Amino acid sequence: MGTRPLLNRRLDGLGTTIFAEMSALATATGAINLGQGFPDTDGPAEIAEAAVRAIREGKGNQYPPGPGIPELRTAIAEHQQRFYGLTFDPDTEVLVTAGATEAIAAAMLALLEPGDEVIAFEPFYDSYAACIAMAGATRVPLTLRAPDFRPDLDRLRSLITPRTRLLLLNSPHNPTGMVLQAEELSAIADLAVEHDLLVVTDEVYEHLVFAGAHRPIAALPGMRERTVSISSSGKTFSFTGWKVGWVTASAPLVAAVRTAKQYLTYVSAGPFQYAVAEALRLPDGYFTDFREALHRKRDLLSEGLRAAGFEVYQPDGTYFITTDIAYFGEKDGLAFCRALPERCGVVAVPNSVFYDDPEAGRTQVRFTFCKKDDVLKDASTRLQRFRG
Ligand code: PMP
Numbered sequence: 001m002g003t004r005p006l007l008n009r010r011l012d013g014l015g016t017t018i019f020a021e022m023s024a025l026a027t028a029t030g031a032i033n034l035g036q037g038f039p040d041t042d043g044p045a046e047i048a049e050a051a052v053r054a055i056r057e058g059k060g061n062q063y064p065p066g067p068g069i070p071e072l073r074t075a076i077a078e079h080q081q082r083f084y085g086l087t088f089d090p091d092t093e094v095l096v097t098a099g100a101t102e103a104i105a106a107a108m109l110a111l112l113e114p115g116d117e118v119i120a121f122e123p124f125y126d127s128y129a130a131c132i133a134m135a136g137a138t139r140v141p142l143t144l145r146a147p148d149f150r151p152d153l154d155r156l157r158s159l160i161t162p163r164t165r166l167l168l169l170n171s172p173h174n175p176t177g178m179v180l181q182a183e184e185l186s187a188i189a190d191l192a193v194e195h196d197l198l199v200v201t202d203e204v205y206e207h208l209v210f211a212g213a214h215r216p217i218a219a220l221p222g223m224r225e226r227t228v229s230i231s232s233s234g235k236t237f238s239f240t241g242w243k244v245g246w247v248t249a250s251a252p253l254v255a256a257v258r259t260a261k262q263y264l265t266y267v268s269a270g271p272f273q274y275a276v277a278e279a280l281r282l283p284d285g286y287f288t289d290f291r292e293a294l295h296r297k298r299d300l301l302s303e304g305l306r307a308a309g310f311e312v313y314q315p316d317g318t319y320f321i322t323t324d325i326a327y328f329g330e331k332d333g334l335a336f337c338r339a340l341p342e343r344c345g346v347v348a349v350p351n352s353v354f355y356d357d358p359e360a361g362r363t364q365v366r367f368t369f370c371k372k373d374d375v376l377k378d379a380s381t382r383l384q385r386f387r388g
């Protein structure tokens, strides 16, 4: 095979995702998995039934249409209208993808040329770095710093160069739980317009905002024609294994992203698309109850973590809590997370892997709270016991 490395240089160092590593560790040790973000309770039974019904009725068992089934594209457009007053044409301005993950990949591959720069909040959700790299572009971090993790907008301005092609936003932000506020969104939008930048915005936690409200940047003046908004059913409906995501954007942007998407998966999740179309039409009460339940869980786990000695950075959104372990003398989050199952039977995720500069997040550790109350209480007790 010669001496040339097998793995494409662009993927160097990207190895196994931390989520896969930590979930495998949880399975191997039987520890409580507060690492990878997936709920331990499935979404609404009637939505699961809708998927079963679709399979039985032969809906979506064969290749669905490339952009997604019309029922789902219409339901996505209705959702954007209902919650944000945004109007999208289901035929030309909506694209169904294999989760938000594929939407991110397709957007990066479609919109970037080698040498382009992408500014994104650091810590980055892990697939951003990989997808920017696969597109041959360069990531430029705008580091969010504890305790508030608010973006420094002067710094953002200073990072923009003639090579900047797009801003990759994520609000609510994984892993910090930061939610962009109205003034921040308008300042970012102004910069995008002034410098003629595209914006790709990952809004998978749009229905998990506990303080303030989720505001899509696409709704701001001058943004609709330059924004690719991405979301997914995984988080909102607690079916992370179904992998139904979507893009909403102007017709030319959707056409560009679709061009890449059709050669990644072409289509996916046929029967689940029917079920997600029903899920998106659930009454407002579903969305409110879901948010309130997770809000209570956030508070439950925050208290448990504080009692165990962690410094807790209260998240305004998502279902993750970032903590700092320096408080009780720990120095390295990755080593801490690898040892935690042995030490006390709990799995968490080290935020250092989401930073280019590992020093920046060396002592940050993320816990998810999308688990049953008893599981969160048990995990808290275990963490308190190990602190001794
Ligand atoms: N973006 C962020 C910020 C996430 O946390 C996740 C994990 N759900 C994704 C994208 C991927 O979403 P999906 O499972 O729909 O591919």
Ligand code: GLN
Binding pocket: 017, 019, 020, 035, 036, 037, 038, 174
């Ligand atoms: N979004 C999930 C998290 O942040 C992980 C999804 C994945 O494993 N790719 O925990």
